[in-house]
Amino acid sequence: MDADSAPGVPGGTIAIEVEGDQRVLVLRGTVDTAEATHFRAAHGRDRQVVDAIDAGSVTFISSSGLSLMVMYLEAAAAAAGRRPVLRSASPTVNHVLRSAGLDALFPRSGPAA
Numbered sequence: 001m002d003a004d005s006a007p008g009v010p011g012g013t014i015a016i017e018v019e020g021d022q023r024v025l026v027l028r029g030t031v032d033t034a035e036a037t038h039f040r041a042a043h044g045r046d047r048q049v050v051d052a053i054d055a056g057s058v059t060f061i062s063s064s065g066l067s068l069m070v071m072y073l074e075a076a077a078a079a080a081g082r083r084p085v086l087r088s089a090s091p092t093v094n095h096v097l098r099s100a101g102l103d104a105l106f107p108r109s110g111p112a113a
Contacts, residue, residue, distance in 0.1 A: 012060075014039040014068065022051040025072050025084070027058050027093075031065035039068065047075035053106070056088030061096055073105060085109045 012030035016023055050072050055061070076084045086106035089097070097103040 014065075016043075016048055016050060023048055024052045024054055024087075025050045025069070027053075027055045027061070027065065027069070029057065029059055031055075031058055031061045031068075033062045033064040036062065036064035036068045047072060047079075049076045049079045050084045051076075052085045052087045052109070054088045055086065055093040056090055058090045058093050061093055066096060066100060066102070070102065070105070083107055 012032060012035040013026075013028045014031060014035055015026050017026050018024075053069055053072065055069070058065075073083050076082060083106070085108065087109040089106075089108075094103070097106065
């Protein structure tokens with residue numbers, strides 16, 4: 001396990017993975033408050049600019065997990081002038097984004113589920 005993916009609770013991970021020349025914020029499993037808090041503590045105030053967000057394997061996401069996605073979206077917009085693409089979102093994430101009125105914030109790489 002690398003420094004970017006030390007989970008706070010079994011069953012969930014948040015990591016920044018490098019794929020070629022792109023950084024991807026990857027969320028998997030149960031992304032609860034403890035997981036999001038652990039990730040924020042590990043990364044401090046330094047928000048790496050990510051090119052994409054992959055939340056296709058999320059089974060649960062708390063408001064703290066959703067907030068983390070928005071923080072990285074805003075950091076990329078401020079630093080690079082563009083928003084990261086939500087390249088994959090599980091039905092759970094899609095439901096939460098729609099319920100929170102945030103789905104339009106995230107550009108998609110394909111059709112929304």
